[in-house]
Amino acid sequence: MTSMAADAGRIIAIVGLLACGPGAPRREGPVRVERATGAIPFEEPRAEGWDAAGDREIDLVPQRTVQPMAAEGSSGRLRVRALHDGQWVAFRLEWEDRTEDAVVGTSRFSDAVAIQFPAARGQQPGPMMGHQGEGGRVQVLYWRAAWQQGDPMGALHPNRAPWFYPSQAAAEGEPRQRLERLYSPAAEVRNPTLQRFENQPAFRGEAEGFGTLSPATEPQVRARGEYAEGHWYVVLAMPIGDAARSVLAPGQSTQVAFALWDGSAGHVGARKLWSGSWLPLEVAAGGGT
Amino acid sequence: MPRVYNWQLGREMEYAYEGARPRRQFAGVFDINKCIACQTCTIACKTTWTSGPGQEYMLWNNVETKPRGFYPVGYDVEILSALGPQRWDGERYAGRTIFEAAPEGERVLGWRPDALDYANPNIGEDEIAGQIDRGAAFGGEHPQWMFYLMRTCNHCTYPACLASCPRGSIYKRPEDGIVLVDQDRCRGYQECVRGCPYKKVYFNPVTGTSEKCIGCYPKIEQGEASQCFAACIGKLRIQGWISTPEQAREDNPIDYLVHVRKLAVPLMPQLGLEPNIYYIPPIHVPESYLVQMFGPRAPAAVRAYREAREDPVLRGLLVLFGSTNRIVWRFRVQNDVAVAYGEDGSELVRVPVTEPVVVRPAMDRLYQIRRENTT
Numbered sequence: 221m222t223s224m225a226a227d228a229g230r231i232i233a234i235v236g237l238l239a240c241g242p243g244a245p246r247r248e249g250p251v252r253v254e255r256a257t258g259a260i261p262f263e264e265p266r267a268e269g270w271d272a273a274g275d276r277e278i279d280l281v282p283q284r285t286v287q288p289m290a291a292e293g294s295s296g297r298l299r300v301r302a303l304h305d306g307q308w309v310a311f312r313l314e315w316e317d318r319t320e321d322a323v324v325g326t327s328r329f330s331d332a333v334a335i336q337f338p339a340a341r342g343q344q345p346g347p348m349m350g351h352q353g354e355g356g357r358v359q360v361l362y363w364r365a366a367w368q369q370g371d372p373m374g375a376l377h378p379n380r381a382p383w384f385y386p387s388q389a390a391a392e393g394e395p396r397q398r399l400e401r402l403y404s405p406a407a408e409v410r411n412p413t414l415q416r417f418e419n420q421p422a423f424r425g426e427a428e429g430f431g432t433l434s435p436a437t438e439p440q441v442r443a444r445g446e447y448a449e450g451h452w453y454v455v456l457a458m459p460i461g462d463a464a465r466s467v468l469a470p471g472q473s474t475q476v477a478f479a480l481w482d483g484s485a486g487h488v489g490a491r492k493l494w495s496g497s498w499l500p501l502e503v504a505a506g507g508g509t
Numbered sequence: 510m511p512r513v514y515n516w517q518l519g520r521e522m523e524y525a526y527e528g529a530r531p532r533r534q535f536a537g538v539f540d541i542n543k544c545i546a547c548q549t550c551t552i553a554c555k556t557t558w559t560s561g562p563g564q565e566y567m568l569w570n571n572v573e574t575k576p577r578g579f580y581p582v583g584y585d586v587e588i589l590s591a592l593g594p595q596r597w598d599g600e601r602y603a604g605r606t607i608f609e610a611a612p613e614g615e616r617v618l619g620w621r622p623d624a625l626d627y628a629n630p631n632i633g634e635d636e637i638a639g640q641i642d643r644g645a646a647f648g649g650e651h652p653q654w655m656f657y658l659m660r661t662c663n664h665c666t667y668p669a670c671l672a673s674c675p676r677g678s679i680y681k682r683p684e685d686g687i688v689l690v691d692q693d694r695c696r697g698y699q700e701c702v703r704g705c706p707y708k709k710v711y712f713n714p715v716t717g718t719s720e721k722c723i724g725c726y727p728k729i730e731q732g733e734a735s736q737c738f739a740a741c742i743g744k745l746r747i748q749g750w751i752s753t754p755e756q757a758r759e760d761n762p763i764d765y766l767v768h769v770r771k772l773a774v775p776l777m778p779q780l781g782l783e784p785n786i787y788y789i790p791p792i793h794v795p796e797s798y799l800v801q802m803f804g805p806r807a808p809a810a811v812r813a814y815r816e817a818r819e820d821p822v823l824r825g826l827l828v829l830f831g832s833t834n835r836i837v838w839r840f841r842v843q844n845d846v847a848v849a850y851g852e853d854g855s856e857l858v859r860v861p862v863t864e865p866v867v868v869r870p871a872m873d874r875l876y877q878i879r880r881e882n883t884t
């Protein structure tokens with residue numbers, strides 16, 4: 221064998237390993253939430269600790285059921301790994317995205333991802349935001365890249381000219397804050413997307429049909445996204461809560477669905493990619509630490 | 510899709526929701542011919558409502574030079590080209606509205622502006638429609654033209670912003686027809702920004718929500734005129750309530766101008782929103798442009814305006830423009846005096862239709878000063 225042929229053989233072997241070796245994600249079967257053996261790396265979406273988790277690849281298609289729809293022709297693929305430690309369930313989602321969209325502006329949209337489960341055990345809500353199911357609500361964990369941005373105007377217009385706001389003329393403290401609130405009605409009425417739990421870049425909501433997503437009664441959520449080499453790696457986690465009632469309690473089986481937004485493709489709101497129907501989700505047994 | 514009646518089109522049309530007219534409809538008439546583009550209206554609004562972070566280039570009221578100016582850039586040409594050539598059959602619209610022309614998967618025919626489209630709010634200022642030939646001289650009529658167009662949200666009867674919002678975060682108040690974005694429900698999807706053909710909903714990147722003209726509703730609730738109406742230097746705005754044509758009342762100033770005398774016309778009625786800001790069109794602009802921008806009634810409106818000086822009632826009503834900071838519910842012109850009345854029938858203001866002429870002698874005998882004519 222010539223050395224070139226030997227190289228080619230090696231490449232084929234590597235490609236073969238990638239395609240069906242132990243590193244390749246499963247494309248069938250349930251999404252599994254494994255019992256973590258160590259601490260869950262909540263803040264490190266690319267940590268090795270995630271490799272131990274069950275790995276399932278899910279195809280996503282454009283949402284074309286309700287208006288407004290995502291453009292035809294786009295598709296996506298999400299790699300899902302999940303861990304629990306008896307207290308929290310954490311998903312690590314990975315997908316390819318050639319553009320990092322982490323700011324919002326006029327007609328500029330953020331990359332984002334969401335996970336959906338039934339809100340309570342024994343309910344069969346529809347997979348489309350709970351619409352037309354056999355009843356019941358869905359709960360949604362939603363991460364948005366732009367929420368990791370501390371200074372939205374700076375990120376949007378890094379070279380902008382200094383601007384004077386009337387509030388700056390007021391004395392610091394309460395007088396200034398009062399003027400700031402005057403020109404920020406969404407903050408004044410405590411829009412839930414501006415009142416996120418511990419200022420996490422995520423939102424936990426519940427829905428019962430299209431356009432009904434509202435803050436969940438339990439707001440606790442943790443999230444962290446990292447963009448590297450054309451991929452997003454996002455950890456999205458919520459507490460299991462009351463193990464006697466939670467759909468995500470250890471040993472439970474439930475259902476899960478996913479949605480993905482590519483800001484550059486104009487995805488926002490119902491213009492998204494999604495898994496279309498429910499997928500089975502299994503939470504490994506194992507109590508709290 | 511539900512069908513609703515749009516009187517500006519003279520026909521029924523498709524809309525996302527069943528028609529439900531408010532108990533009263535916020536409305537105003539702007540006399541384009543009097544505008545000096547001082548932007549006092551723009552600043553009155555901006556200092557009142559949009560002076561916070563994320564609102565830097567947000568002008569709920571703007572004044573642009575037509576035909577070459579716009580804010581945001583190209584808002585009118587974009588939607589008119591997207592819709593393509595359409596036809597009026599007399600005063601009945603034979604073309605398609607932006608609701609009827611919505612592509613599959615969309616509720617309205619819309620387009621998404623870019624942030625930079627808002628960055629030059631007075632682009633094209635004072636530019637005229639075309640070149641003036643070398644050697645051209647003024648021969649009684651200007652060979653080229655331009656005019657100022659003052660714009661706010663139209664608080665449309667069939668708002669495209671409202672129809673576009675998948676969350677139902679936009680609503681039209683039954684008590685006055687003012688269209689508002691619920692700042693608690695809004696999630697910043699910007700479907701309204703995309704859908705409004707007048708581009709009168711704006712995205713605030715700091716709050717992550719869409720914001721729009723609120724019609725100064727806290728003032729309206731007190732019977733006061735909105736900031737941009739009250740501040741107008743040109744005294745070219747009058748605020749009130751509009752009825753449907755069959756319920757028009759002669760003593761209602763808006764009804765009188767729009768329905769009775771047909772002096773004021775809406776902006777781009779063919780889009781199908783039944784906008785509620787009406788314009789007395791400019792009298793020096795080619796008819797084809799007027800019809801495209803203000804519909805088939807515009808040429809007759811220009812003729813009626815030219816003849817207004819012979820008409821004591823119309824003259825009287827025109828002097829009431831900008832004469833009170835309150836909403837005018839009724840008016841009356843008698844014995845060369847125009848009177849405006851409020852909701853409870855009380856008199857708001859009384860204005861002489863013909864101003865008394867005072868001739869001041871050049872020499873002021875009291876101070877022994879000779880006056881210079883500085884204008």
Ligand code: SF4
Binds near residue numbers: 704
């Ligand atoms: S002008 Fe635009 S923002 Fe205002 S009500 Fe009409 S569609 Fe909505």
Ligand code: SF4
Binds near residue numbers: 572745
């Ligand atoms: S205040 Fe009146 S005259 Fe001045 S720009 Fe506005 S509409 Fe025109």
